[in-house]
Amino acid sequence: MAGQTGPRAADRTLEVLELVAQATAPVSAKALARGLGCALSTVYTLLTPLTERGYLVRTGGGYTLGYQVSALHRAFQRQAGLTDDIDGVLARMRQATRACANYVAYQGDGLVIADVRTVTADGEERPELAVGVDPRSHAYAHGKIALAAAGPAARRRYLEQPGLRRFTPQTIASAERLDQELRRIRRTGVALDVEEARPGLACLAAPVLGSGGAVIGSVSLSVRPEDLRARRQQLITAVKQAAREASQRA
Structure with missing residues (x-):
């Protein structure tokens, strides 16, 4: 990610998850960029690993939480x-x-x-x-x-x-x-x-x-x-x- 590595990149990734979780409908990449105050290219760089790992899913209307979040929640409940x-x-x-x-x-x-x-x-x-x-x-x-x-x-x-x-x-x-x-x-x-x-x-x-x-x-x-x-x-x-x-x- 250009200009962002380490803790800042991790913060931005978590911010993406939080924005999607707070939404009542699928969130577009452009809306995420506005919410984060960053470039659209930066948002796509953040979205790629999140979707590949199943934490987010891309739909016709934007991004929603993925199946991996449910797995984390079940593990949290157990712990x-x-x-x-x-x-x-x-x-x-x-x-x-x-x-x-x-x-x-x-x-x-x-x-x-x-x-x-x-x-x-x-x-x-x-x-x-x-x-x-x-x-x-x-x-x-x-x-x-x-x-x-x-x-x-x-x-x-x-x-x-x-x-x-x-x-x-x-x-x-x-x-x-x-x-x-x-x-x-x-x-x-x-x-x-x-x-x-x-x-x-x-x-x-x-x-x-x-x-x-x-x-x-x-x-x-x-x-x-x-x-x-x-x-x-x-x-x-x-x-x-x-x-x-x-x-x-x-």
């Missing part, structure tokens, strides 16, 4: 513990509690949401979760699990950026109070939030451990605050049991 076993754990927890059941997989230092599974019924409250670093980690039960398991350096980075933003009047916005909360979570094995991330939503979560004993994710239940108050111990017991089962299958 993240997102198997049919997890779906079974969530389904049983949902049936036992009549509450929205979630599994959140962590990556890196534990503060990156890698993927989310949810078993719910129409009309139930559920957390609004997305992959990546969630600035509401200190407000959601599943995020508190991740913070409680993370090392001091990772927690310090979180306190610095994105920081303890307040999302509701109940959100923990003090580093000292958060530290007390995380110590309690490590002691009890369960995290709670009651309208800390969203008004009208309460969550409770427990950690899922990998084969080496590290926290790789969490199972959680999402209910209305009044439901948590009425069935607190039942829900805590259910989420901790589900976490143990998920850990055994991880």
Whole structure:
């Protein structure tokens, strides 16, 4: 590639994949060149290995994601513990509690949401979760699990950026109070939030451990605050049991 080798070329290749993935229809090479701000010849140089390796497919209307992306996703799910076993754990927890059941997989230092599974019924409250670093980690039960398991350096980075933003009047916005909360979570094995991330939503979560004993994710239940108050111990017991089962299958 003229003028571009090494890390810059790799960055551009990944940018092509991201642009195609974000599109709702096939993307033309000219549109990719505009999106990247580079020459059309550069885009074709990037597209060639991506199509040859099956990461992109050329159609009549432009480029779409190829079959190799699906293979990568299946490998990612396997490595993240997102198997049919997890779906079974969530389904049983949902049936036992009549509450929205979630599994959140962590990556890196534990503060990156890698993927989310949810078993719910129409009309139930559920957390609004997305992959990546969630600035509401200190407000959601599943995020508190991740913070409680993370090392001091990772927690310090979180306190610095994105920081303890307040999302509701109940959100923990003090580093000292958060530290007390995380110590309690490590002691009890369960995290709670009651309208800390969203008004009208309460969550409770427990950690899922990998084969080496590290926290790789969490199972959680999402209910209305009044439901948590009425069935607190039942829900805590259910989420901790589900976490143990998920850990055994991880």
